Amino acid sequence: MGLRNTDAGVSVFKAIDWITILLYLILVTFGAVSIYAASYDFDNASLFDLNEFSGKQILWIGLSIIIGGIIMLTDYRIYKTYAYPIYIVVLLVLVVTIFIAPDTKGSHSWLKFGPVSLQPAEFGKFATALALAKLFDSYNFVLNSKISNYFRALIIIFLPIILILLQRETGSALVYISFIFVLYREGMSGLVLFSVLCAITFFVVAVKFAEPLILGIPVGEFTVFIIIMLVYSVMLFFYCKDVILARNVIYGFAGSGVIVTILSLCGVEVNGTFYFILIISAAIIYTALAMFHHRLGKYLITIGFAITSVLFLFSVNYVFGNILEPHQQMRIKVALGIEENLQGAGYNVNQSKIAIGSGGVTGKGFLNGTQTKLKYVPEQHTDFIFCTIGEEEGFVGSTVVLILYLALILRLIHIAERQRTVFERVYAYCVVSILIFHLGINVGMVIGLCPVIGIPLPFFSYGGSSLWGFTILLFILLRLDASRKERMD
Numbered sequence: 001m002g003l004r005n006t007d008a009g010v011s012v013f014k015a016i017d018w019i020t021i022l023l024y025l026i027l028v029t030f031g032a033v034s035i036y037a038a039s040y041d042f043d044n045a046s047l048f049d050l051n052e053f054s055g056k057q058i059l060w061i062g063l064s065i066i067i068g069g070i071i072m073l074t075d076y077r078i079y080k081t082y083a084y085p086i087y088i089v090v091l092l093v094l095v096v097t098i099f100i101a102p103d104t105k106g107s108h109s110w111l112k113f114g115p116v117s118l119q120p121a122e123f124g125k126f127a128t129a130l131a132l133a134k135l136f137d138s139y140n141f142v143l144n145s146k147i148s149n150y151f152r153a154l155i156i157i158f159l160p161i162i163l164i165l166l167q168r169e170t171g172s173a174l175v176y177i178s179f180i181f182v183l184y185r186e187g188m189s190g191l192v193l194f195s196v197l198c199a200i201t202f203f204v205v206a207v208k209f210a211e212p213l214i215l216g217i218p219v220g221e222f223t224v225f226i227i228i229m230l231v232y233s234v235m236l237f238f239y240c241k242d243v244i245l246a247r248n249v250i251y252g253f254a255g256s257g258v259i260v261t262i263l264s265l266c267g268v269e270v271n272g273t274f275y276f277i278l279i280i281s282a283a284i285i286y287t288a289l290a291m292f293h294h295r296l297g298k299y300l301i302t303i304g305f306a307i308t309s310v311l312f313l314f315s316v317n318y319v320f321g322n323i324l325e326p327h328q329q330m331r332i333k334v335a336l337g338i339e340e341n342l343q344g345a346g347y348n349v350n351q352s353k354i355a356i357g358s359g360g361v362t363g364k365g366f367l368n369g370t371q372t373k374l375k376y377v378p379e380q381h382t383d384f385i386f387c388t389i390g391e392e393e394g395f396v397g398s399t400v401v402l403i404l405y406l407a408l409i410l411r412l413i414h415i416a417e418r419q420r421t422v423f424e425r426v427y428a429y430c431v432v433s434i435l436i437f438h439l440g441i442n443v444g445m446v447i448g449l450c451p452v453i454g455i456p457l458p459f460f461s462y463g464g465s466s467l468w469g470f471t472i473l474l475f476i477l478l479r480l481d482a483s484r485k486e487r488m489d
Contacts, residue, residue, distance in 0.1 A: 012072050015482035017415060023408045024459065024474060028064070028467070030401065031385070031460035032057045038381040038388040039462075040367055053381050053462050060464040067468060068475040076483035079130055079476055080137070080423050087131035087156070093120045094163040101167065109169040121172040122469030124160045126476060129430035131156050132179060136186060137423035143187045153183055170328065171453035178437035182429045195305065198231065199312055206316045208336045215260070215272030221313060225276040228309045229253050232283060235302045245290050249283045280306055328451075335451040348384060349448045351377045356390030356398070356447060363394030381462045383454050386446045405439050405458075415481050424480045431477050435470075 036047045036054035049055040097120050101108040110117045135141065135152060143149050157179045164173040184193055202224045209220035233253075237246035256279050260270050284303050291299030320329060333339040334346040355371035358364070369391035371377055377384050390398045409432060416428030435458055442457040444450030456466040 012479070012482050015484070016072065016478055017411070017481055020408065020411050020415070020474070020478060023404060023411065024471075027404060027408070027459040028061050030404075031457075032061060034385055034388050034460060035381050035462045037367055037369065037392055038372055038385060040373070056464075057462050057467075060467050063464075064467050064471040068471055068478075071472065071475040072479050072482070074479065076479050079427075079480065080134060083130035083134035087127045090120065090124045090127035091159060091163065094124060094160060094167070098163065098166050107168040109164065109167040109172065116464070119169075119172070119463075119465040121160070121164045121167070121169060122465040123472070124164070125175065125434055125469055126473040128156060128160055128176060128179065129427050129434070129473065130476070132182065132430060133423045133427035136426045137421065143183060144189075150183075150188075171455045174441075174453060175434060175437055175455060178433040179430060181433045181436075182426060185429050186426060191301065191305075195308075198227075198305075198309065201227070202309065202313055203316055204336065206313060207320055207332065208338060210317070215264070215270055215275065217272035222272060222276075224309075224313050225272075225280070228306060228313070229280065229283070231309075232280075232302065232306045235305060236287065240298045240302055242290070245287060249286065252283065252286070253279055277310070280310060331451040331453070335445075335448065348378055348452060349445065352380075352384050352387040352446050353448055355387040359391040359394040359398075361395045363390075363392045363397055366392055368392060383442065383452075383456060383461060384446055385457050385461050386443055390446075401460075402443075405435075409435055409439075412477070415477065418484070419481070420484060424483075427480060428477050431473055434473065 032054055033047070035057050036052075039053040046052070047054050048058060050059065097111055098108060101110055102112060104110045104117075109121055110119050132153065135156060136143070141149060143153065157176055161173045161176045164176075180188075180192075180196075184190070205223050205227070206218070206220040209223065210218045212219045214222050229249075233246045233250050236242050236249060240246075256275070260275055263270055284306055287299060287303055291303075320332075324332070330339065330346075334349065339346070351371060355369065355377055358371065359369075364370070367373075369388060371391055372380060372388050377387055380388055386398070386401075389401055393400075412428060412432045412435070416425055416432060419425040419428060438455055438458050441450050441453065441455055442461075445452045456463060458470050459467065
């Protein structure tokens with residue numbers, strides 16, 4: 001199952017999805033030009049100068065196209081057959097990287113081969129996608145059939161995350177969480193995504209409003225307690241279909257609130273944490289007594305949500321203060337607007353927003369960006385490449401780039417849905433999930449909506465590892481998609 005013969009190669013290129021190839025070529029071309037604009041100064045004028053970032057990126061693009069061609073000429077069955085071995089090899093490389101990689105800006109995630117540096121975490125994405133697709137394509141594997149199937153899928157996802165975190169490369173590790181969306185596509189309950197959304201909301205609110213106090217507890221915790229009670233009542237109403245129980249829980253919560261207010265006005269000091277724990281516990285006990293009538297499982301899930309939410313809330317301050325590094329805490333505070341820190345963690349984002357805002361509707365013109373030329377934005381050719389587009393091409397150019405990404409993502413979803421095997425469909429959605437995560441987080445951090453975690457913009461940001469990783473990820477999908485017509489012939 002090595003390289004196929006010439007006739008087979010011809011049939012592959014007839015079956016390839018050329019719309020995706022065209023979008024890929026447009027994006028990498030625009031990316032090289034944007035890198036040239038981001039790194040341009042008046043001493044160099046050549047886009048192809050190999051001593052400059054743009055010239056090096058063009059070299060990476062040329063090698064990426066060769067890699068893509070090799071992938072297309074390889075027998076498609078090799079990816080399914082060797083999915084697990086590829087995954088294991090990449091995990092071993094990630095382990096080795098922890099110990100032999102030199103310190104690069106505080107992380108040990110880059111392997112150096114002479115003048116070339118490669119980041120194994122970028123190649124772990126396609127390996128993890130292959131392994132996850134292989135698992136779902138296993139005989140008689142159904143995600144919801146037993147709980148152990150969830151553990152098997154999560155082990156495949158979290159092993160590279162742990163190894164990359166040990167390399168102190170948090171941003172790259174977080175990307176792998178996007179594979180969770182694939183589980184949702186393959187049957188995971190929507191309650192899981194709902195719980196994740198609640199966890200993010202609880203974390204943001206608790207951290208954002210951690211300073212002012214009400215009833216002796218931070219306003220953030222006070223607000224989250226109220227949200228938990230409201231969501232708990234809504235779940236009883238809509239999920240458990242128990243209108244009476246939901247109504248009584250709301251009445252109990254509202255009534256106790258009135259009592260606490262009266263006591264406070266009378267000068268009686270009320271411990272907010274004790275009050276909320278008492279009320280939530282009473283609601284859980286009341287639900288437990290009522291749940292034996294019917295739909296036992298749904299009541300247990302609702303109770304589990306309340307208990308887990310409270311435990312998560314108590315863990316927020318500990319995790320934020322003791323687990324996260326000081327620079328990570330500062331980035332989150334800057335993103336949430338708690339602190340500005342314009343000379344520290346907030347500097348990059350502030351300069352990026354200035355650059356994008358100064359571009360206006362149509363931009364300042366190619367190579368005319370002042371923020372770019374004066375190097376105000378650090379890493380403007382890598383993680384912050386989008387600010388160069390915003391400054392020089394304005395709102396119009398930024399919109400065009402986002403439309404190109406949207407077109408690529410929609411095309412890949414279309415490709416995913418037309419696959420005839422579970423392996424190919426799951427792999428396709430892995431590719432889609434990774435691209436959406438990268439795009440959303442990168443653009444979000446450049447415009448100040450997300451903390452700066454240092455992940456590249458796909459096909460745009462400078463770097464061979466990133467470009468090669470995305471190219472391999474994409475072209476394996478195109479090779480699997482082309483095999484549909486081969487099997488029909």
